[in-house]
Structure formats: structure tokens, C-alpha cells
Amino acid sequence: MEDYALVMKDVCKDFKVLNRHEGLKGSIQDLFSRDYKTISAVKDVSLNVKRGEIIGYLGPNGAGKSTTIKMMTGVLEPTSGEILVNGKVPYKNRTENCENIGVVFGQRSQLWWSLPLIESFKLLRDIYMVPKNEYNDMIELYKSLVDIEPIINKPVRQMSLGQRTLSDILAAFLHNPAIVFLDEPTIGLDVSMKDKIRSLIKGLNKEKNTTVILTTHDMGDVDALCKRIVIIDKGTKIYDNDIEHLKSYFGSYRTLHMRLADDTWESMLIDEKETDIMDVIMRKQKETKIKDIRLEEISTEEVIKKIYEGDAA
Amino acid sequence: MEHVRGLAFYTKLYRKILVQDLKTKMSYRADFIISTIGMIMTNLSGFVTFLILFRNFPTINGWDYYHMLFLYGFSLVALTPVQCFFDNNWNLRFMVYSGDFIKYCFRPVNVFFYFISEVFDVKGLGQLAFGIGTLVYSWIHIGLPVSFMIILKLIVFLITASLFMIALMNAAAATCFWIKNSGYVMVIMFRFKDFAKYPASIFSGIFKVIFTFVIPIAFVAYYPSLVILDPDNVPLLSLLSPVLGILFFYLSYKFWMLGVRKYDFTGS
Amino acid sequence: MNPRKLLALTRAGIMESLQFRLGTFVTLFANLIYLVLVYYLWKAIYASSGVDVVNGMTFTDTMIYLILATSLFNFLEMFVVWDMSRSIQSGKIILDLLKPMKFRRYTFWSYSGSHVVSFFLTFLPTFVVVMIITHGAIHMGLNLIWFVIATVFALLINFNIEMLVATVCLYTESTWGINIVKETIVLLLSGASIPIAFFPDKLKTVVEYMPFRGVYDIPLTILLQKNGSDTLEGLLPMFLFQLIWIVILTAAGTLFWNYSVKKITVNGG
Numbered sequence: 001m002e003d004y005a006l007v008m009k010d011v012c013k014d015f016k017v018l019n020r021h022e023g024l025k026g027s028i029q030d031l032f033s034r035d036y037k038t039i040s041a042v043k044d045v046s047l048n049v050k051r052g053e054i055i056g057y058l059g060p061n062g063a064g065k066s067t068t069i070k071m072m073t074g075v076l077e078p079t080s081g082e083i084l085v086n087g088k089v090p091y092k093n094r095t096e097n098c099e100n101i102g103v104v105f106g107q108r109s110q111l112w113w114s115l116p117l118i119e120s121f122k123l124l125r126d127i128y129m130v131p132k133n134e135y136n137d138m139i140e141l142y143k144s145l146v147d148i149e150p151i152i153n154k155p156v157r158q159m160s161l162g163q164r165t166l167s168d169i170l171a172a173f174l175h176n177p178a179i180v181f182l183d184e185p186t187i188g189l190d191v192s193m194k195d196k197i198r199s200l201i202k203g204l205n206k207e208k209n210t211t212v213i214l215t216t217h218d219m220g221d222v223d224a225l226c227k228r229i230v231i232i233d234k235g236t237k238i239y240d241n242d243i244e245h246l247k248s249y250f251g252s253y254r255t256l257h258m259r260l261a262d263d264t265w266e267s268m269l270i271d272e273k274e275t276d277i278m279d280v281i282m283r284k285q286k287e288t289k290i291k292d293i294r295l296e297e298i299s300t301e302e303v304i305k306k307i308y309e310g311d312a313a
Numbered sequence: 314m315e316h317v318r319g320l321a322f323y324t325k326l327y328r329k330i331l332v333q334d335l336k337t338k339m340s341y342r343a344d345f346i347i348s349t350i351g352m353i354m355t356n357l358s359g360f361v362t363f364l365i366l367f368r369n370f371p372t373i374n375g376w377d378y379y380h381m382l383f384l385y386g387f388s389l390v391a392l393t394p395v396q397c398f399f400d401n402n403w404n405l406r407f408m409v410y411s412g413d414f415i416k417y418c419f420r421p422v423n424v425f426f427y428f429i430s431e432v433f434d435v436k437g438l439g440q441l442a443f444g445i446g447t448l449v450y451s452w453i454h455i456g457l458p459v460s461f462m463i464i465l466k467l468i469v470f471l472i473t474a475s476l477f478m479i480a481l482m483n484a485a486a487a488t489c490f491w492i493k494n495s496g497y498v499m500v501i502m503f504r505f506k507d508f509a510k511y512p513a514s515i516f517s518g519i520f521k522v523i524f525t526f527v528i529p530i531a532f533v534a535y536y537p538s539l540v541i542l543d544p545d546n547v548p549l550l551s552l553l554s555p556v557l558g559i560l561f562f563y564l565s566y567k568f569w570m571l572g573v574r575k576y577d578f579t580g581s
Numbered sequence: 582m583n584p585r586k587l588l589a590l591t592r593a594g595i596m597e598s599l600q601f602r603l604g605t606f607v608t609l610f611a612n613l614i615y616l617v618l619v620y621y622l623w624k625a626i627y628a629s630s631g632v633d634v635v636n637g638m639t640f641t642d643t644m645i646y647l648i649l650a651t652s653l654f655n656f657l658e659m660f661v662v663w664d665m666s667r668s669i670q671s672g673k674i675i676l677d678l679l680k681p682m683k684f685r686r687y688t689f690w691s692y693s694g695s696h697v698v699s700f701f702l703t704f705l706p707t708f709v710v711v712m713i714i715t716h717g718a719i720h721m722g723l724n725l726i727w728f729v730i731a732t733v734f735a736l737l738i739n740f741n742i743e744m745l746v747a748t749v750c751l752y753t754e755s756t757w758g759i760n761i762v763k764e765t766i767v768l769l770l771s772g773a774s775i776p777i778a779f780f781p782d783k784l785k786t787v788v789e790y791m792p793f794r795g796v797y798d799i800p801l802t803i804l805l806q807k808n809g810s811d812t813l814e815g816l817l818p819m820f821l822f823q824l825i826w827i828v829i830l831t832a833a834g835t836l837f838w839n840y841s842v843k844k845i846t847v848n849g850g
Binding site: 343344347348349350351352354355358359361362365366368369370371372373374375400403407434436488492495496497498500501502504505507508511515516517520523524528 | 607608611612614615617618621622624625626627628629630635636655658660663667752753757758759760761762765766768769774775779780781784
């Protein structure tokens with residue numbers, strides 16, 4: 001147990017919602033209705049995360065990802081099951097748990113909107129009671145990892161989305177928490193900014209041995225940062241292992257790219273066990289001229305897509 | 314690594330946030346001017362309403378012009394803390410609705426404190442000046458004595474009165490954790506306070522009880538001010554008002570925090 | 582613009598308002614409490630004055646006027662200013678501007694649904710209660726139809742005032758300040774907190790020419806058949822007054838809005 005930063009055992013979460021009826025008449029009915037139904041957002045999820053690990057926590061929209069994150073951060077209480085963050089039950093002592101975690105929600109800044117970043121940092125230092133030398137070391141570390149000069153004196157409201165995300169990530173690590181939760185940290189960012197953010201996360205994780213739980217829809221994040229991924233769908237955990245393992249599971253899959261006569265690339269995913277690649281090429285060649293061919297291993301994106309679509313079972 | 318966060322911690326933190334906030338406020342001149350104008354207009358129109366009323370009706374329930382003016386000034390001063398320190402309650406509804414409220418739950422400090430500390434509203438100070446002016450003016454005309462004791466009493470009971478107002482607005486704001494379109498609750502509660510400046514003796518029966526103990530607008534000016542206005546004849550409720558004020562504030566805080574816990578953060 | 586499309590917005594608005602059922606009941610309840618406050622205050626005021634009629638208004642007249650003004654206030658209450666400043670700060674305004682409909686028109690019709698709901702849930706019940714309590718002090722005749730027309734005009738005036746004020750949000754973030762100025766001015770000068778009949782003559786003359794009278798005072802005067810509004814000669818100037826202000830405010834509002842949006846888009850705010 002000691003080695004785990006996060007332990008979840010058979011965690012469930014139910015919500016009670018009003019059964020709504022359709023149409024104008026339904027709306028008037030609902031005004032007096034007491035017809036509730038229970039929705040299980042998370043069902044029997046168990047998970048162990050080692051210290052210093054970065055895991056990708058993936059799943060389609062509405063799969064129960066954010067509900068799980070909210071339980072891990074102590075905001076929501078699970079209906080049943082056990083959660084230990086850093087050896088403690090998060091929702092039982094929210095304040096204590098907050099000292100050990102950092103949270104970043106992409107697009108939702110948690111910093112003081114009108115304060116310059118450095119002032120936000122100073123307030124956070126006070127809130128988390130970070131000793132002065134540790135705080136200074138952290139700022140030095142930040143300086144070595146990213147160029148913070150252009151943003152350090154800028155109010156958050158005047159920052160670009162990328163700068164804001166960067167600031168939020170820095171703020172989340174400031175008190176050197178054991179676990180940091182990153183919810184879609186690269187959403188809406190341009191390619192170079194994404195790169196910057198990823199290398200920052202990687203650098204901080206390496207320097208401070210911080211555990212990172214990353215939820216994202218961007219497989220670029222996963223490829224760059226995570227060895228291990230956990231996939232949740234309809235509230236149930238459907239996959240929990242290394243990406244490499246997953247890829248080898250789909251080992252017989254290849255992506256075939258063909259450049260056609262009009263210079264456009266056509267790609268298709270082929271399971272070698274069932275289809276012979278040469279057959280596909282030859283068939284295509286009868287229709288049109290093929291100028292170039294490239295064969296690739298299945299990409300993470302495609303693996304995840306296959307899993308979401310239910311092909312992994 | 315566990316930290317204990319006591320009163321000293323919160324006081325120091327609040328002071329720091331306040332200083333930072335004021336610094337940035339200065340850089341948004343237009344906003345400051347507009348809200349100051351807004352504040353002056355509100356007070357002026359409140360005063361005009363008051364004057365029009367007294368032009369038509371010289372006394373209300375045995376209260377003459379200057380005594381009513383005293384009550385009016387008293388309620389204005391008592392309203393200042395809620396304007397200055399608890400103004401962020403007006404934003405709560407939007408935060409909860411959009412799901413942004415969740416960000417206040419990730420810090421190792423009291424959620425209510427963290428949320429409320431975010432906004433300090435300078436414009437409330439204009440109202441304070443207006444209220445003090447009215448209070449002094451009516452004080453002189455009524456011919457009330459001036460002594461250290463009476464000023465001390467005034468301050469204690471002004472704070473008492475503002476505790477009730479804070480409690481009312483806290484509770485009104487917190488309804489948004491249960492009710493989705495609760496904007497109106499705050500709006501109407503803010504209008505209720507307009508009745509705080511009239512003597513609570515106008516109420517009778519069950520409503521006297523309601524406006525004293527359930528929606529305690531009778532405590533926002535009437536009961537606490539009697540200690541100053543009628544020192545020989547102070548009702549028990551006036552004497553108890555500081556204790557009740559603390560109790561109401563505590564209950565409203567508990568209600569607010571219960572809302573945070575009940576709220577399922579589904580908004581996203 | 583296809584009227585079907587506009588009605589679809591109204592319908593969506595009705596359904597959205599009804600979704601928040603608890604809120605609907607609480608609003609109803611809060612209004613009742615407010616009316617109780619108004620009742621006690623004015624009862625005390627009239628009792629202390631010792632006379633039954635002040636400035637041509639009896640206690641019953643004043644009560645009916647203020648009760649209906651309050652429910653009219655709820656009926657007309659829009660959160661345009663708040664919503665606008667939210668969507669400006671979050672950047673959602675860009676999406677709204679891209680909608681294939683004039684923004685002002687879109688806003689108006691989106692709100693129309695909640696007006697319909699609050700008419701049935703707050704105004705109508707209040708009206709019925711007043712009718713029962715006063716044993717028919719409100720005349721039931723043509724004045725009801727004139728009242729409805731005047732209320733629709735009032736709605737338009739109110740919407741235009743809201744939109745004018747909301748446009749100011751494009752320039753400042755001090756929503757509270759803007760909103761409170763609007764609210765206090767409208768409430769005082771429209772006669773919603775004290776009937777205009779009680780105003781001193783000089784103030785009354787000023788208020789006579791301002792648009793705010795068209796929001797609460799005119800519909801209620803017509804309903805209560807005061808100031809000669811029971812004759813066509815008395816009625817016409819009132820309607821004319823409302824119409825002129827609708828035209829002026831719509832023109833001013835549209836110009837100000839278009840100018841501001843252009844300016845903001847150019848600056849890339």
C-alpha cells in the first residue's frame with residue numbers, strides 16, 4: 001500500500017435525476033412530478049497508481065471521467081467503495097487532501113483573474129504555507145523548465161489561453177503536491193504550445209517525482225507523457241495497462257497509406273490476420289494508379305478508437 | 314505535512330488578498346467610477362423615495378421624520394459590510410451554474426472564506442459615507458447625547474445589524490445550490506432590505522414573528538437602533554440582538570456550506 | 582424573419598423556465614412575502630395619516646397599484662444585463678453574434694418564453710388574488726384589453742431600456758454598477774415603488790416626459806381607470822406616449838448596439 005499515491009477499490013457513484021418528459025406538455029407535468037431515476041456514473045472502478053507515475057485516464061465524453069476525478073479530489077463522496085489519496089480518504093478531510101494535490105482544469109483558470117501571476121503565486125504560497133526556501137527553489141525550477149519572464153508580471157485576464165494553461169500548471173505544482181490532476185490541459189492550444197506544456201509536465205514529473213493523472217482526448221498527450229493508460233466507458237473500467245501492451249494486442253493491425261494518382265493519400269486500417277495487405281493494394285491498383293505506399297503500426301489514436309467502439313472485447 | 318489554519322492565518326491572508334485586489338481596482342478606473350455613480354444613484358433614489366413618502370405622510374406609526382431618518386442612516390451603515398465584503402455572493406449563482414464553482418474546492422482553506430475573499434467592493438464605502446452623514450444629521454436634530462459609551466454601543470449594534478444582513482444575503486445566495494434559476498431570490502432579498510428602514514412595529518401577528526425570526530429584517534435596523542434611540546425602554550430583543558446576530562450569521566454560513574456539500578458539481 | 586422561428590424561441594424559453602421548477606415556486610413565495618411587506622408598510626402609513634384619501638389615492642387604490650406594479654416588475658424582470666456581461670466576459674458573445682439572426686431580435690424572442698411563464702405563474706395569480714380580496718375593485722371590461730396592449734408596449738420599452746444598458750457592458754465589467762443604476766432609476770421614476778400620484782409637482786412634470794412611466798404607471802393607470810383612461814380621449818395620448826418612446830428607444834438602442842459591436846470587433850476585444 002505504501003508505494004501507491006492513489007488507491008481506488010470498487011468505487012461506485014450514483015446520481016439521482018428527475019425523469020424529464022418531452023415537449024411543452026411534458027415540461028408542465030415535470031413541474032409537479034416526483035419521478036426520479038438513478039444513474040450510475042461510475043461502477044466498481046478499482047485502480048492503483050504508483051508514486052511518480054503518469055497515467056492517462058481516458059474515455060469517451062460522459063464516460064464518468066470527471067466524476068472519478070471529482071471523487072479523487074475529495075469534492076464528491078463515492079456512493080460506495082474506498083478511495084485513498086496519499087494514504088488518506090479525500091472527502092473525509094477535504095482541506096488536508098487539498099494540501100497533497102494539485103488540480104488543473106483546461107480552460108478554467110483557478111488563479112486570481114486580475115492579479116499578476118507572481119502575486120497569485122505569493123498568495124498560493126501563503127495558502128499552502130510553503131516554506132520560503134522551497135518556494136524559491138520551485139520558482140528556480142520553473143525558470144529552468146520554461147521561459148516565465150513574459151508572463152510572470154502579467155494579469156491572468158490578459159493572458160492568451162496557452163499562457164493561462166501554463167500558469168495554471170505551474171500553480172498546481174507550486175506546493176509540491178504528491179498528485180496532480182490534469183484535465184485536458186492542452187485543449188484548444190496550438191501545436192507548439194501543446195509541445196511546451198507536455199515537456200513542462202514531463203520535466204516537473206521527473207524533477208519532483210509527482211504522480212500525474214491526466215485526462216485527455218488528445219492522443220498526442222498520451223504518446224508524449226503516459227506509459228500506462230486506463231480507459232473507462234459507461235462508468236466501467238475497460239482497460240488498464242501499458243500502451244505498448246495495447247498496441248501489441250492490436251499487433252496484427254497495420255495502417256496502410258497509399259498515394260493515389262491525384263496525389264491524395266488514402267489510409268485504411270487492416271487486420272493482417274484477416275486480410276492480406278497485398279490483396280488490398282492489388283485491388284486498388286486495378287482502379288487507379290498508386291504512386292507511393294507506406295505501412296505503419298497502429299497509432300494510439302486508432303487503438304483508442306477501436307476500444308471505444310468496443311472491438312477490444 | 315499537516316498545517317493548522319487558524320484565525321491569524323485567515324486574517325493575514327485576507328489582508329494580503331485585499332491589498333492585491335485594491336491595487337488592481339485602481340487600474341480599472343472606468344469600472345470604479347461607474348459603480349460609484351451607481352452607488353450614489355441608489356442612495357439618492359432611496360432618499361428621494363423617503364422624502365416623497367414623508368411629504369405625503371408626516372409620521373409613520375408614531376415615528377417622526379428625524380427618527381425615521383436615523384433608522385434610515387442606521388440601515389445604510391449596517392448594509393455596508395455586506396456590500397464591501399460579501400459582494401461575491403452575487404456571482405455564486407453563475408459560478409455554480411457554469412460549474413466554475415468547483416475551483417474553490419481545491420484549496421486547503423475554507424471554501425466560504427476563499428470564495429468571499431475573492432471580491433472586495435470599494436463602492437460600498439460611498440454608502441457608508443452617505444449613511445454616516447444621515448446618522449449624524451438626525452442625531453443632532455433628535456438631540457441625542459454624545460459619550461464614549463453611546464458611541465461604543467452604536468458600533469456594537471451596527472455590527473450586530475450588519476450580521477443579520479450578511480446572514481440574509483448568504484442564505485439567499487446559497488439557495489442556488491438547490492435551485493437552478495435562483496437569481497430572483499437574491500434580487501428580492503435585496504429589495505426586502507428596503508423595508509428594514511421602517512419601524513418593525515408596523516408588523517403584527519404571524520408576520521411580526523416571520524420578519525423577526527425567519528427573515529430577520531426587523532434586526533437590520535429597528536431592534537439594534539432602539540438601544541440608542543430609546544435607552545430607557547430597550548426591549549429584550551434589542552439586548553439579545555448581538556447574540557442572535559452571531560447565531561444567524563453562523564446558521565447562514567452552515568446553510569451555505571451544506572449547499573456546497575449537497576451540490577453534485579454536474580455542471581460542466 | 583420567419584415568425585415560426587421566433588415562436589420556436591418562445592417555446593424553448595417556456596420549457597427552459599419550467600425546467601427550474603423549484604425556482605418557480607420559490608419566486609412565487611418570495612413575491613407573496615414581498616407583498617406582505619408592502620401591505621404592512623402602507624397600512625401603517627395610512628393609519629398614521631388619519632385620512633382615507635391622499636392625493637386622490639385610497640389605501641385600496643395604493644395597494645392594488647403597488648401589488649400589481651410588483652407583479653408587473655416580476656413579469657418584466659429580465660436578466661439581460663447580467664447575461665450579457667457574463668457572455669462578454671466568457672467570450673460566448675461571439676457565438677451569439679454569429680447566430681443567423683439579428684442579435685437584438687434573438688435576445689428579445691429568447692426572453693419572451695420566460696415572460697409567458699411569469700405572466701401565468703406570477704401576474705395572473707396575483708391579479709386573481711387582488712380581485713378576490715378587493716371584491717372586484719378592478720373594473721372588468723374593455724380596460725382589460727387596453728391593459729394587455731399597454732403591457733405589451735411596456736414590455737417593449739423595458740426590453741429596449743435593458744438592451745441599451747446591457748450594451749454599456751461592452752465597455753466595462755462593472756455589471757453591478759450598471760444594473761443597479763438602471764434598476765433604481767426605473768423603479769423610482771416608473772412609479773413602481775411609490776405611485777407617481779404622490780410625487781411633488783415639479784418631479785411629476787419631469788417624470789411625465791420620461792419613458793419609465795410607460796413601463797409601470799401607464800398600464801396600471803389604464804387598468805385602474807384613473808386619469809381619464811376610461812375614455813378614448815384619455816387613452817390615446819398614453820398609447821401614443823408609449824409608441825413614441827418605443828420608436829425612440831429602439832432607434833437609439835440599435836444605433837448604439839451596432840456602433841459598439843463594430844467598435845469592439847475592430848479592437849478585437
